[in-house]
Amino acid sequence: MADPLPYYRVLRDHHxxxxxxxxxxYALSRFDDIWDVLAVSDGTFVASEGTLPAANVLAQHNTGPVPDPPLQPLPFHAVFDKPIYDDIRRLQSPAFRPRSVSDWEERVRVLANERLDELLPQGRFDLTCDYGGIVVAQVVCELLGIPIExxxxxxxxVNAGSLAQAGSGVDTAAARPNYLEYLIPAVARRRAEHRSGELPIVDGMLAYRLPDGRALDDAEAATQLLCIFIGGTETVPKIVAHGLWELARRPDQLAAVRADLAAGVPAACDEMTRYCTPAQWFARTARKPFTLHGTTIEPGxxxxxxxxxxxxxERQYPDPDAFHWDRPIKRSLAFGRGQHFCIGYHLARLEVTVLVAEWLRRVRQYRIVDDGATRLPSSFQWGWNSIPVEV
Incomplete structure (x- = not known):
C-alpha cells in the first residue's frame, strides 16, 4: 500500500x-475480469462479511456459504442480498438520480465560492480538506439533516475512520459509533418533526419496513445512512485536490483545460476520477461456485x-500511468459496477466538476507544496489526505 501500482502490474500480467x-x-486485478464479475447479480457474490472486512473476519475460513447476519438490530444493509439490500437502496436512490442531483448544482457552486472567499486571502491552505472536504461535508449535512456547523x-x-491499525487494517465497524454520534440525532430530529419531502433519504429509512413488518429504530435507520455519510465525504475531496495537482504538474494540459472550461473541465474530471480515486479494493464472499481463469471459487x-x-x-487504457486530461474513457470502474455501484455517482461527478471549475475560474496561479503533501497509512485507500497549496 506504500506504492501499489508496480504490484498491481505484476498481478495483471502474471497472476x-x-x-x-x-x-x-482471490484478488482480481484486470479490468475485464472485475467488470464481468461485478455484473453478476444472481446472488453468486454477496457482501455478507462486509465490503471491507477486517483481518479478524478474514482470518476465519468458511466451510460453505455465509448466511445473512441477524435482522435485529439491523446491520448496514450492504451486508444483505435481495430483498433487504435492494429495498433500502431503492428508497435512498431517488435523491441521487440525475434530475434530483441537477438541483444541487447551484448550491454546490455557492458553497465552493463561500469557501474560496475564506481561503484565498490566506494565501496557503490544505487543498484536500479546507476546500473540497468542507464543501462536500456540508452537502452531506444538508442531505441527511445534520447541522452544517x-x-x-x-x-x-470520516478521514480518521479510514486509517489503518497495525495488524488489523481498517475495521469500519469499530469506527461507526463515532459516525453515529452525528447520524442518530439527525434521525431522531426528523422522526420528531413528522414532516416529509425535505429529507427524502432519512424519510425513506423511517418509512422502511423489514419483511416481518418491523420498523427501524433510530440507531438502525442511522446505520443505513453510513454509505452516504462516509462515501459522500471522503472520496471527492481527494480526487479534486489530487487532480488539480496533476494539472499543475502539466502546464500545457492546465492551459488546455482553462481555454474552454465548459468543455475541458468535465473531460479532465473523468481522467482525474480514473487516475486519482483513492479506494483500492472492495470485497465480496462467494455464495455459489464461480469459475474464472480455470479456477473455481467455492462458496465461502x-x-x-x-x-x-x-x-x-493497459488492456483498457493505453499508457495508463500517464495523466491525459482529454483521455476518452468509454468504460470506468472507479465507482464500481453492478448491484453495489456507487449510489452517489451522479452527485460525486457534479461535485468534482463544480469544485474544479470554480477553482480554475477564480485561481489564476497556484503551486502545490509537494514536500508537505501526506498519504496516511490505510489498508484500502491510497489517497492524499493533505495537499498544501499556495495561491
Missing part, C-alpha cells in the same frame, strides 16, 4: 486471479476486486 491462503481469498468535525471523523471463499488496478490496466 490475474491471485490466491491469498492466509485470508482464503458540524461539517468540519464530520470530515475529520472471498474475492477482492482491485478497482485501482483496473483503473491502470
Amino acid at each position: 490475474p486471479l491471485y490466491y491469498v491462503g492466509k485470508w482464503d481469498l 458540524f461539517a468540519a468535525e464530520m470530515l475529520a471523523a 471463499q472471498r474475492i477482492i476486486t482491485l478497482l485501482a488496478s483496473a483503473n491502470r490496466d
Whole structure:
C-alpha cells in the first residue's frame, strides 16, 4: 500500500486471479475480469462479511456459504442480498438520480465560492480538506439533516475512520459509533418533526419496513445512512485536490483545460476520477461456485476486486500511468459496477466538476507544496489526505 501500482502490474500480467491462503481469498486485478464479475447479480457474490472486512473476519475460513447476519438490530444493509439490500437502496436512490442531483448544482457552486472567499486571502491552505472536504461535508449535512456547523468535525471523523491499525487494517465497524454520534440525532430530529419531502433519504429509512413488518429504530435507520455519510465525504475531496495537482504538474494540459472550461473541465474530471480515486479494493464472499481463469471459487471463499488496478490496466487504457486530461474513457470502474455501484455517482461527478471549475475560474496561479503533501497509512485507500497549496 506504500506504492501499489508496480504490484498491481505484476498481478495483471502474471497472476490475474491471485490466491491469498492466509485470508482464503482471490484478488482480481484486470479490468475485464472485475467488470464481468461485478455484473453478476444472481446472488453468486454477496457482501455478507462486509465490503471491507477486517483481518479478524478474514482470518476465519468458511466451510460453505455465509448466511445473512441477524435482522435485529439491523446491520448496514450492504451486508444483505435481495430483498433487504435492494429495498433500502431503492428508497435512498431517488435523491441521487440525475434530475434530483441537477438541483444541487447551484448550491454546490455557492458553497465552493463561500469557501474560496475564506481561503484565498490566506494565501496557503490544505487543498484536500479546507476546500473540497468542507464543501462536500456540508452537502452531506444538508442531505441527511445534520447541522452544517458540524461539517468540519464530520470530515475529520470520516478521514480518521479510514486509517489503518497495525495488524488489523481498517475495521469500519469499530469506527461507526463515532459516525453515529452525528447520524442518530439527525434521525431522531426528523422522526420528531413528522414532516416529509425535505429529507427524502432519512424519510425513506423511517418509512422502511423489514419483511416481518418491523420498523427501524433510530440507531438502525442511522446505520443505513453510513454509505452516504462516509462515501459522500471522503472520496471527492481527494480526487479534486489530487487532480488539480496533476494539472499543475502539466502546464500545457492546465492551459488546455482553462481555454474552454465548459468543455475541458468535465473531460479532465473523468481522467482525474480514473487516475486519482483513492479506494483500492472492495470485497465480496462467494455464495455459489464461480469459475474464472480455470479456477473455481467455492462458496465461502472471498474475492477482492482491485478497482485501482483496473483503473491502470493497459488492456483498457493505453499508457495508463500517464495523466491525459482529454483521455476518452468509454468504460470506468472507479465507482464500481453492478448491484453495489456507487449510489452517489451522479452527485460525486457534479461535485468534482463544480469544485474544479470554480477553482480554475477564480485561481489564476497556484503551486502545490509537494514536500508537505501526506498519504496516511490505510489498508484500502491510497489517497492524499493533505495537499498544501499556495495561491
